[in-house]
Amino acid sequence: MDQKNNKEINFKELINPYLKNWKYFVATVFLMTILAIYYIKTQAPVYKTQTSVLIKDAKKMSAASGDIGVLQSLGGLNGMGTSSIENEVGVFESKSIVEDVLRDLNFQVTFYTKQTFSSVELYGETNPYALNIIQEKNNADLPKKPIYINNKGNEITLSSAEWEKDIITTFNKTINLPFAIIMISKNPSYKSPHKIDMSKVYFHYTTFDNAVNDYQEALKVDLLDKDGTIIKLSVDFQNKERAKVFLNELVRQYNIYAINDKNIESKKTKDFIDRRIVLISRELGDVETQKEGFKSDNNLLDLPSEARFNVQKREQSKAQLLEIGTQLELNQILRNSLNKKGTGDVLPLNIGLESEAAGRAIQEYNALVLQRNKYLQEATPDNPLVQSASKQIEEMKSSLSQSLQRNIMTLELAKRKMEVQLGGSEQIIDKIPTQEKLFRSIERQQQIKENLYLLLLQKREEAAISMEITAEKARVIDKAFTFKKPVAPRKMIILGVFILVGILIPFSIIYLRGLLQSTVIKRTDIAKLTKVPLIAEIPKLRGKENILVSFNDMSSIAESFRILLTNLRFLLPTKDTAYTVMVTSSVKGEGKTFISTNLSIILASSRNKVLVIGADVRNPQLQRYNPEMKSAKGLTEFLSGEEPFIDKLIYPSGYNNNCDFIYSGSIPPNPTDLLQNGRLDELLTSLKELNKYQYIVLDTAPLLLVTDSFLIADKTDAILYVTRSEVTEKDYLEFLNHSIKDKKLKNVGIVLNGVKESNFGYGNKHGYGYNAEEKKWWQKLLKF
Secondary structure, three states, rough: HHHHHHHHHHHHHHHHHHHOOOHHHHHHHHHHHHHHHHHHHHHHOOEEEEEEEEOOOOOOOOOHHHHHHHHHHHHHHOOOOOOOOHHHHHHOOOOHHHHHHHHHOOOEEEHHHHEEEEEEEEHHHOEEEEEEEEEOHHHHHHOOOEEEEEEEEEEEEEEOOOOOOOEEEEOOOOOOOOEEEEEEEEEOOOOOOOOOOOOEEEEOOOOOHHHHHHHHHHHHEEEEOOOOOEEEEEEEEOHHHHHHHHHHHHHHHHHHHHHHHHHHHHHHHHHHHHHHHHHHHHHHHHHHHHHHHHHHHHOOHHHHHHHHHHHHHHHHHHHHHHHHHHHHHHHHHHHHHHHHHHOOOOOOOOOOOOOHHHHHOOOOHHHHHHHHHHHHHOOOOOOOOHHHHHHHHHHHHHHHHHHHHHHHHHEEEEOOOOOOHHHHHHHHHHHHHHHHHHHHHHHHHHHHHHHHHHHHHHHHHHHHHHHOOOOOOOEEEEEEEEOOOOOOOOOOHHHHHHHHHHHHHHHHHHHHHHHHOOOOOHHHHHHOOOOOOEEEEEOOOOOOOOOOOOOOOOOOHHHHHHHHHHHHHHHHOOOOOOEEEEEEEEOOOOOHHHHHHHHHHHHHOOOOOOEEEEEOOOOOHHHHHOOHOOOOOOOHHHOOOOOOOHHHEEOOOOOOOOOEEEEOOOOOHHHHHHHHOOOHHHHHHHHHOOOOOOEEEEOOOOOOOOHHHHHOOOOOOEEEEEEEOOOOOHHHHHHHHHHHHHOOOEEEEEEEEEEEEEHHOOOOOOOOOOOOOEEEEEEHHOOO
């Protein structure tokens, strides 16, 4: 049961400082709630945009088939494929794909329009301007403040708080800014947004690398199901259209990557074929040039035709040569016959001469011979007709002989010419096998190159067709769409965070103040530091309260001193003589004189005679309650022997007829010597012998500062050790513990002075006075 009570008390002790300061919690929570509402109003809504794609199984692809398959061994052309969906997630998250996406999108510049509480992002049809970055400037400082843009007609004005003067330019003209060279044009598809103020349009600029990093961090890639191949892509952007464009372009770029990966074999094959086609084209040209040169050098158009022609020509030459020989022989025979024949002999006519002239000449000759012979049959040789005919025959014979001689010469010339021609034909025919061999070799190379060239052209088309018909790897399940409910600002979370901060601020302050608090605050602090009983808590005086209690005083201070008196009686021993009570403290300012005086008044109120002695001769404080007695003689004069009579040192307090004072008197130069000379013992003994006072209260000096109080301590029945809330250091109580342990002090009770009402261990709710009433919560709130 005791353990439960202790736990309950400890728990209450822990939360009590926070419960006492509940009004600060209410104030900070209220203030943070206002700030949270304002913060939510100033934040533009951010929406989640998402798309999902199905990753198909990547099959190994072969761009080459059939004859071209042999090319795979030339360059290590293998199919590509993957079965790890985690790799595809990594591709989507990579910086390379984001870079390729942003190169096609102008996302380095973001336009906004300023509204009452927040700014609205402009993109696509809502953006009146199209800004193109022509060139980034390296090592240039990026703008930290927004750049406002305003146009009147075709004139543009750019302004920024970072610039000394505005930049005035026109549309479709290069603009040299400190960080980049840009060009601004009108957006032809611009549509004025509904209920949005477009009077304050500005933009933010960032480098391409920074944009890539920002979009890469914003992109979230997750597997919809760990056992499936559906990937979910999402971004949280203020502008919905920008988010959709980014995600759709990301999927498109991924498919380009996938197609390129799948077509790597086809591409390598096509590249190889292209290189081979160039090489084969060059080699084919060389062969055709060689063929052309061979024909040109050998005067050939067509080798088989040429061969046939030369063979035919040779045969013709042989036949002609034979014919010419025959004619030559006939002409020689005929000429010989002509030379041998007489005047009356005729020549053979149809012996095969080809010369018509010679034939006619022979005919005419034979006709003359026959005519002469006919004449001779009827006349003698001397007959004129015979002689005339003979003469004509001789002339004809001479002419015919010359004609036959010319024929012979012509035939011999033709024979030699034909023999030369026959020799040329035979020589050409002899070269034909070698030429044919060489020509066939050249033609064979030409045919091989032509066939290979045509084959490569065919396979290049096959590879190109294979690349074109490759299917996309990522099939879009859901095109990029935006959720209706914004993901930021999260109003309830922000409100909760601000309220939590509103709670934590006073909580932290109170906790840290308690953690760093080096002075005692309330009775529990004293209970933790010492075993010396705390016999009273004296509340802190309010502004208009009297310092001294009065007769029949029902205030909380009077009640606390009555409790002090009650608990003090438990400390005092039972005896018939006057009780001596010493009131001291650790340092100056803890209220020992205040406690001494008010305790004496309470003691006197119960019809006890009380004497208060100002035993702090170094720093007299008792006379401050009666300034008129500031120069009155007192304890110093008695101890020094200047005033030996005690009754001349006792003065009425002026507050209660049963309470008298012995003031400290003048400040001596040697207070310690005076307290040790024995006169103080004599004073106390004399006062007790008078049997006039039931209580003698000694207002002494602080223990930590001087040793005066230790010299008096053994002469007292009880010691009231005064501490003050928020003034007395916790280390001072350690000094008290050592003093008690060393038996320098005995029968000690602690009084906690200056305690705030909220820090009372008891009575803080109802008060000490009988007329004290508990305040309602609304009364406390109104007071606050």
